[in-house]
Amino acid sequence: MSMLDKINNLKDTQCIVDTICKLVSENECAGCGKCVFGYEGVTQLQLMLGDIAEKKGKSTDLAQMQELCQMMKSQSLCETGEEIGAAVLAAIDSYREDFEDHIGRRGCRAGVCRKFMTYHILAEKCIGCGECIDACEEDAVLGKAKFVHVIDQKECIQCGACMEACEEDAVVRAGTIKPKCPKRPIPCKRK
Known part of the structure; x- marks a missing residue:
């Protein structure tokens, strides 16, 4: 071809x-x-x-x-x-x-180019276990026990370690359409 x-x-x-x-x-x-x-x-x-x-x-x-x-x-x-x-x-x-x-840094529509991808923690799935915090070598995940964790996008290097560490599937990768997530750690609703 x-x-x-x-x-x-x-x-x-x-x-x-x-x-x-x-x-x-x-x-x-x-x-x-x-x-x-x-x-x-x-x-x-x-x-x-x-x-x-x-x-x-x-x-x-x-x-x-x-x-x-x-x-x-x-x-x-x-x-x-x-x-x-x-x-x-x-x-x-x-x-x-x-x-x-x-x-123009607006994004990669296909979600292929890694630098255009961002990772987010969904509040409805996060149990505040801290596994993602421990996995992040860049200290880009903010939070404490029993609080919904938040990823600081300025510090995140898009390695995906947080997503691999999360057993609750609370960490997601997003392209141009970003999920709605808290801007700072909040208490978990899920136990």
Whole structure:
């Protein structure tokens, strides 16, 4: 299946930024070095797409990628470099809003890019056991025994240790739609 076919057959559970980043990284141009626009083009695309997936994208990234890909399409010495340029251009054209959401730090619609995910503790399920507090190495979980715990999003590194530690399924991972949770620890209703 060609890169364009993979982009055109993207499922709702797949993120275009993550998918195109993997397709570019897995390509033979990354290790070739025979032409500047193939090797350097892929290297630059990897850096920009990686930054976008890690919440470090800049507003100028899309224009730079489009310019680079146009050059790759016309200046690469092999069909692979040309295909990569065409595929990234097609991805930007078809999924511009998703790229802009990533760059504007609004989120990853598919919930794939880890940096865009947040963890939350549901008040109706939390029993105040403290397992999530013990599991968090960043001290991002606030609370005490018999109180609904709260995750400080500024301290959380999205490792998921709190979710793994919770036997009550009170910790959930959320993308663009966040659950309603208390802003500070409150007494547990559930025993």
